Amino acid sequence: MDMYTGPFFEQARQNFAVIADYLEIPLHQRDRLLLPKRAIMVSCPVHRDDGTESVFAAYRVQHHLTMGPTKGGTRYAANLHLGEVAALAIAMSWKCALTGLPYGGAKGGICVDPYSLSKRELEAVSRRYMQEMIPFVGPKTDVMAPDMGTNEQVMAWFMDTYSMYQGNTVTEIVTGKPVDAGGTVGRREATGRGVVHLAGRAMERLKIEPDGATAIVQGFGNVGSVTAAALHQQGIKVLGVSDHTACYFDKRGLDVPALLRHAETHGVLRGFSTEAQFDPTALLIQKCDILVPAALERVITGDIASKLQCRVLAEGANGPTTPEADRVLNARRSEIFVIPDILCNAGGVVVSYFEWVQDLQRLFWTEPEVRDRLNRVLERAFQAVMARSERDGVPHRTSALAIGVEKVQKAKMTRGLFP
Ligand code: NAD
Numbered sequence: 001m002d003m004y005t006g007p008f009f010e011q012a013r014q015n016f017a018v019i020a021d022y023l024e025i026p027l028h029q030r031d032r033l034l035l036p037k038r039a040i041m042v043s044c045p046v047h048r049d050d051g052t053e054s055v056f057a058a059y060r061v062q063h064h065l066t067m068g069p070t071k072g073g074t075r076y077a078a079n080l081h082l083g084e085v086a087a088l089a090i091a092m093s094w095k096c097a098l099t100g101l102p103y104g105g106a107k108g109g110i111c112v113d114p115y116s117l118s119k120r121e122l123e124a125v126s127r128r129y130m131q132e133m134i135p136f137v138g139p140k141t142d143v144m145a146p147d148m149g150t151n152e153q154v155m156a157w158f159m160d161t162y163s164m165y166q167g168n169t170v171t172e173i174v175t176g177k178p179v180d181a182g183g184t185v186g187r188r189e190a191t192g193r194g195v196v197h198l199a200g201r202a203m204e205r206l207k208i209e210p211d212g213a214t215a216i217v218q219g220f221g222n223v224g225s226v227t228a229a230a231l232h233q234q235g236i237k238v239l240g241v242s243d244h245t246a247c248y249f250d251k252r253g254l255d256v257p258a259l260l261r262h263a264e265t266h267g268v269l270r271g272f273s274t275e276a277q278f279d280p281t282a283l284l285i286q287k288c289d290i291l292v293p294a295a296l297e298r299v300i301t302g303d304i305a306s307k308l309q310c311r312v313l314a315e316g317a318n319g320p321t322t323p324e325a326d327r328v329l330n331a332r333r334s335e336i337f338v339i340p341d342i343l344c345n346a347g348g349v350v351v352s353y354f355e356w357v358q359d360l361q362r363l364f365w366t367e368p369e370v371r372d373r374l375n376r377v378l379e380r381a382f383q384a385v386m387a388r389s390e391r392d393g394v395p396h397r398t399s400a401l402a403i404g405v406e407k408v409q410k411a412k413m414t415r416g417l418f419p
Contacts, residue, residue, distance in 0.1 A: 003039065003082070004035075004036075004039075004082060004083045004086040004087075005081075005082075005083045006081055006083035006084060006087075007298065007322075008083060008084045008087040008088075008297055008298065008319060009083035009084065009086055009087045011087060011297075011298065011319060011322060011323055012034075012086070012087035012090045012091065012319075013034065014323045015323065015397070015401060016030075016033070016034050016090070016401075016405070018398060018401075019398065019401045019402050019405045020033075020405070022392075022394065022398060022402055023402055023405060023406055023409070025405075025409060029409070029412075032412065032417075033405065033408060033409055033412065034090065036061045036062060036063045036064075036086050036089055036090070037062050037063060037064050037065060037104075038060075038061070038062045038136070039059065039060075039061045039062075039082060039085075039086065040059065040060045040061075040062075040108075040133065040136050041057065041058070041059055041082070042057075042058050042059075042129070042132040042133070043055050043056070043057060043058070044056045044057075044058050044110060044125055044128040044129050044132060045128065046121060046124040046125045046128055047124060048121060049118050049120060049121060056110050056111055056112045056125055057110070057111045058108070058109065058110040058111065058129050058132065059080070059082055059085045059108055059109060060085075060106065060107075060108035060133055060136060060137070060142070061082070061085045061086045061088075061089040061106060061107055061108065062089065062104065062106045062136075062142055063086075063089040063090050063092065063093045063104050063105040063106060064093055064104035064105070064408065064412075065104050065141075066104060066408065066411045066412050066415060067096075067097070067102055067103060067104055067407075067408070067411050068102035068103050068104065069103060069104070069138075069139070069140050069141050069142055069143055070089070070092075070103060070104040070105060070106035070141070070142040070143070071092065071096060071101070071103040071104070071105065071106060071142070071143050071145065071175075071349060071352065071353070071356075072088065072089055072092040072105050072106035072107040072108070072144070072145065072147075072349075073088070073092075073107060073108075073144070073145045073146055073147025073148075073150070073176075073348075074107075074108045074109050074110075074129075074144050074145070074146065074147055074150050074154070074158075075088070075107070075108070075109035075110075075147040075148045075149055075150065076109060076110050076112050076113075076114040076148070076149030076150055076154075077109065077111070077112075077113070077114075077148060077149055078111060078112060078113040078116075079111070080109045080110065080111045081111075084297075085107045085108060085109055086107075087319065088105075088107035088147075088318055088319070089105045089106050089107040090105060091105065091318055091319065091341065091342055092104075092105025092106060092107060092349065093105030093404070093408055094342050094400075094401050094404030094405055094408070095341075095342040095343075095345075095346050095349060095404065096349060096404075097403070097404040097405070097407035097408050098342055098343060098346065098381050098384075098385075098400055098403050098404040098407075099346050099349070099350055099377055099378075099380075099381050100377065100380070100381075101349065101350065101353045102353075103143075103349075103353070104408075106142050106144075107147070108129075108133070108144065109147070109149075110125060110129055112125060114149040114150070122154070123157055126150075126154045126157045126158060126161075127157055127158075127160075127161045129158075130144075130157070130158040130161040130162055131161055131165070134162060134165055137162075137173065138173065139170060139172040139173055139356070139359075139360070143172070143173065143174060143175060143352075143356055144158060144173070144174045144175075145174060145175045145176045145348070145349070145352045146176040146222065148221065148295075151176075151222065152176060152177060152178045152183065152188060153178070155174045155175070155176045155177040155178075155181075155183075156177055156178055156181045158173070158174045159171060159173055159174050159177055159181060159182065160181075162174075169182075171359040172356055172359035172360050175187065175351075175352035175353075175355040175356055175359075176188070176348075176352060176355070177355070182359055183355060184351060184354055184355040184358055184364065184365065184370060185364075185365070185366070185367040185370055186351055186354075186367050186370035186371060186374070187348075187351045187352065187354075187355055188222065188226070189226045189230075190347040190348050190350065190351035190352075190370075190374060191222065191223045191226065191316065191345050191347045191348035192222070192223050192224070192225070192226025192227040192228075192229070192230055192294075192316070192347075193226060193230050193347055193371070193374070194344070194345065194346060194347020194348070194350070194374065194378055195223065195227045195230075195292060195294070195314050195316045195339075195344055195345060195347065196227055196230035196231055196234065197347070197374075197375055197378055198314065198339050198343065198344055198378060198382055199215075199231075199290050199292070199312055199314045199339065200234070201379075201382055202290075202312045202314070202337045202339055203289070203290070203312065205337065205386075206311055206312070206337055208289055208311060208312075210234045210235050210236050211235045212235075212237070213235075213236045213237070213289040213290065214236065214237045214238075214239050214253075214287075214288040214289050214290070215228075215231045215236050215237070215238050215239065215288055215289060215290040215291070215292065216238070216239055216240040216241070216249075216283060216284070216286055216288045216290075216291050216292070216310070217231070217238060217240070217241050217242075217292045217294055217316075218241075218242050218283060218284060218292065218293045218294060218295050218299065218317075219242070219243060219293070219294035219295030219296075219316070219317065220241055220242070220243040220259070220263055220268075220269050220294075221243070221294070221295070223294040223316045223317070223345065223348075224241070224243070224292070224294035224295065224316065225259075225260060225263055227292050227294055227316055228241055228256050228259065228260070229256060229260055231256075231290070231292075232256035232257070236289075236290065237252075237253035238253060238254050238256050239251060239253060239254065239286065239288055240254070240278065240283050240286060240288070241254060241259060241269065242269070242278075242280050242283055242295075243263075243268055243269045243270075243295070244268070244295075245268040245269055245270035246268070246269040246270045246271075246272065246277070247269075247277065247278045247279065247280035247283055248269065248272060248273055248276040248277060248278055249276060249278035249283060249286060250275075250276045254276065258272075259272060284299065284300065284304055284308065285304060285307040285308060285309060286309065287309040287310075288309070288310050289310065289311045289312060290310060290311070290312045290314055291308065291310035291312070291313050291314070292314045292315075292316045293313075293315060293316060293317045293320035293321075294316030294317050295317055296317060296320070297317060297318060297319035297320055298319060298320065298321075298322050299317070299320050300313075300320050300321040300322065300325045301322050301324065301325055302322065302324035302325050302327070302328050304325065305321070305324075305325035305326075305328035305329050305332070306328050306332075308329075308332075308336060310336060311335075311336065311337060312336070312337045312339065313329070313336055313337070313338045313339065314339045314344050315338070315339060315340055315341035315344045315345065316341075316344060316345050317341065317345070318341050318345065319341060320341065321338075321341075321397075326395075326397060329395070330395050333395060337396075338395065338396050338397060339396065340385075340396050340397040340400045340401070342400050342401065342404060343378075343381055343382065343385055343396075343400045346377075346378065346381065347374055347378060350374055350377045350378065351370060351374055354370055354373060354374070381400075381403075384403055385399045385400045385403065386399075388402065388403060
């Protein structure tokens with residue numbers, strides 16, 4: 001099937017092929033595991049502020065419904081395409097299975113630059129997108145969440161639009177909502193906190209003390225900013241940060257609270273400093289203990305992988321490492337400890353699951369409860385990935401993906417193939 005194309009989908013296909021070979025999955029079962037169940041494509045027309053109309057293409061891909069509803073984020077990006085959305089949906093399936101969540105993976109999004117829209121236009125396109133998706137989503141079918149370019153406010157509009165059509169409030173249709181609209185405490189911070197929790201576990205294994213350790217974070221949105229804040233809180237010096245507007249680096253360490261205040265006020269990092277400005281293409285290859293790509297996919301190429309000077313690569317973003325880079329990192333296994341994306345950034349979907357459970361039960365947990373349960377789930381997944389990697393002598397990514405793929409495969413075999 002070649003409806004899914006592009007380098008990111010090829011990356012998902014290649015990663016899967018490595019795992020399928022390692023798990024010795026029969027050839028005839030592979031397409032059923034890899035190819036998404038459904039892909040929905042819609043056009044979203046909206047009134048612009050200047051009186052004209054625009055139409056934005058949008059997608060939702062649901063990978064499999066074998067273990068429960070599908071679950072996954074919604075991305076707003078100008079160059080979004082179906083293959084990218086499908087690759088992200090597939091990765092969500094392995095991530096949910098690795099962490100033991102009763103979901104298949106999904107992903108969706110709109111081909112729009114969210115930074116180019118006014119707030120009213122953003123609301124219009126968000127509501128229209130959800131309205132177009134109503135026949136295909138539901139709390140027991142497919143539950144959306146935020147991803148790049150979307151946030152709590154967008155989730156609130158999704159929930160409100162869906163609820164208006166149902167005639168009652170259905171908070172469990174999306175996760176990552178504001179707490180006052182049925183969200184859970186700790187969801188906004190969950191992905192970044194999870195990244196830092198796992199980076200801490202990696203540092204323990206490498207015997208790196210947090211005090212005096214250094215980090216670099218690419219991306220300063222939800223994942224990147226919370227990661228930088230949590231690293232700073234642990235006494236780790238953040239040497240470099242970047243977003244799509246600016247890049248800063250200072251060997252003495254950046255003032256993270258001031259960066260957070262600047263981003264909160266201005267929405268972006270641009271304008272924070274003139275002295276610490278740095279070449280964004282060189283940021284990832286600076287010497288540091290923890291490197292966190294928390295923005296785009298495929299930023300760690302083979303060339304960059306061979307130049308990395310970090311001890312821990314904590315993949316906050318989805319798919320930041322190309323297969324070519326992976327081969328380089330596998331050869332550098334004794335130097336660089338990789339925490340693969342489906343483990344490293346799983347905190348987000350784990351707390352999304354907690355939010356869905358709380359919404360369904362109308363029973364809300366405290367922040368310490370959310371944090372404690374999150375850490376326990378991540379801990380279990382981390383230990384499982386380490387144990388398999390050590391047992392079979394395979395890289396962490398192979399181990400993590402294999403645990404996820406194997407669970408989905410077993411569930412499919414147990415349920416059988418209808419009819
Ligand atoms: P976001 O929209 O909140 O932030 C994205 C950040 O990336 C912004 O700071 C943006 O300026 C920056 N960015 C964009 N292009 C860049 C470039 N060329 N160089 C440097 N920075 C750039 O998105 P997010 O929710 O933080 O998601 C970031 C990554 O984490 C994505 O890969 C996403 O799929 C993944 N992720 C997010 C969550 C979540 O809970 N939000 C969960 C798991 C994984």
